Amino acid sequence: MLKRTIVTLPGDGIGKVVLEEAIRVLDAAGFEAEYVEGDIGWEFWCKEGNPLPDRTIALLKKHKLALFGAITSKPKDKTAAELAPELQGKGFTYYSPIVTMRQHFDLDICMRPCQTLPGNPLNFIRRAKDGGVDEPVIDVMIFRQNTEGLYGGVEWTNPGDQVYDALMSHPKFKQNFAWCPRPELAVSTRIFTKKYTTRIVRAAFEYAHKRGFSKITVCEKPNVIRETSGMMLKVAQEMSKNEFPHIWVEDVNIDAMTMWLTKNPENYNVIVAGNMFGDIVSDAFAGLIGGLGFATSAQFNPESGIGVFEPTHGSAPKYASYDTSIVNPIAMILSAVMMLEHLNEMEMAAKIRKAVAEVVAEGKVRAYDMLKMKGSPDVVKQGAASTRQMADAIIAKL
Ligand code: NAI
Numbered sequence: 001m002l003k004r005t006i007v008t009l010p011g012d013g014i015g016k017v018v019l020e021e022a023i024r025v026l027d028a029a030g031f032e033a034e035y036v037e038g039d040i041g042w043e044f045w046c047k048e049g050n051p052l053p054d055r056t057i058a059l060l061k062k063h064k065l066a067l068f069g070a071i072t073s074k075p076k077d078k079t080a081a082e083l084a085p086e087l088q089g090k091g092f093t094y095y096s097p098i099v100t101m102r103q104h105f106d107l108d109i110c111m112r113p114c115q116t117l118p119g120n121p122l123n124f125i126r127r128a129k130d131g132g133v134d135e136p137v138i139d140v141m142i143f144r145q146n147t148e149g150l151y152g153g154v155e156w157t158n159p160g161d162q163v164y165d166a167l168m169s170h171p172k173f174k175q176n177f178a179w180c181p182r183p184e185l186a187v188s189t190r191i192f193t194k195k196y197t198t199r200i201v202r203a204a205f206e207y208a209h210k211r212g213f214s215k216i217t218v219c220e221k222p223n224v225i226r227e228t229s230g231m232m233l234k235v236a237q238e239m240s241k242n243e244f245p246h247i248w249v250e251d252v253n254i255d256a257m258t259m260w261l262t263k264n265p266e267n268y269n270v271i272v273a274g275n276m277f278g279d280i281v282s283d284a285f286a287g288l289i290g291g292l293g294f295a296t297s298a299q300f301n302p303e304s305g306i307g308v309f310e311p312t313h314g315s316a317p318k319y320a321s322y323d324t325s326i327v328n329p330i331a332m333i334l335s336a337v338m339m340l341e342h343l344n345e346m347e348m349a350a351k352i353r354k355a356v357a358e359v360v361a362e363g364k365v366r367a368y369d370m371l372k373m374k375g376s377p378d379v380v381k382q383g384a385a386s387t388r389q390m391a392d393a394i395i396a397k398l
């Protein structure tokens, strides 16, 4: 096997802990790689006034693939106060290193899987017809457009003349918002481009095709948000007609989706959505399969091949300083598995997935979240597995 170089971006707090465990699992599965660590996160904001230093961007550009833990970000007042004294008042502004990384490398495709691991005590259950309990098997991949839409950053408070005049040229604006004093007006745009809408929709179709699913679900709101949601639905319908006639397009509004997914989550396998609705629907689905200890994501650019694989949880600062870490490493480990799949190391990926599934199914080794305990340093004494013990149990199965 080719020896690869992988950039590790541990970041802050528990990001550092879970990433280390994921690498132990990759090693144990026989993945041969050299790991180079990139600086990212709060520490580098405080020390250098930049949470994503240029040298980290250069590393990622060179090696293309990264495993990312989590970063800490803090409210505005703390951001300024924690900057090194010699850097204060020098015009440094904090920005999210994750969003910056996404935009810099145009990581437009985000995949967020939500798949039931049988035996996980956190799995969603519902009342069955006979009054008993029913546990649907969930197998969903959410394709979230990762760079545009409501998170595109094109927004104003108290917009200037050009923007205001342009808004006033729209009859609806004139009719409904002209009464508002300009300084009291906040505008965030939702921009979709056909190029990137097509790319995320295509990624969803290709995945559905590969997995043998006969449907993709567009999760937007085209009846109200006619231009942008409407564009995504139309792109999907045309792609179905012209390129994937064996896969049909289901149109489910985002609001309805959040209702349906607790009624019949097993009816969905491939969902595609814009940036914000994709964020919402993936968090909602993640809650059905165990939440933050299990939710993973991959973001990549299909042209450059640059990809970042990460759990969706944050740095959980309240657990970061524990002598024995208690957080569940499975989300990070499964993110590393997504990287293997991206590299087409399917056998190795399947081996780790199987090991994780076996540990969860057996139920002998469970992190505090799986035991529904309140997080505290005592949980290990009360029978919860530590972060290390969870990873060890998975490694033992390999
Ligand atoms: P969080 O995800 O760090 O933690 C929320 C809670 O979820 C934790 O207190 C813990 O109870 C639980 N949790 C998280 N990860 C877990 C795991 N692996 N196993 C078991 N339980 C787990 O989100 P929070 O507290 O809102 O934010 C903390 C910091 O993380 C903030 O500075 C925030 O900005 C940042 N953040 C970073 C993200 C990233 O790097 N991708 C994403 C979300 C938040």
Ligand code: MG
Pocket: 279, 280, 283
């Ligand atoms: Mg989210």
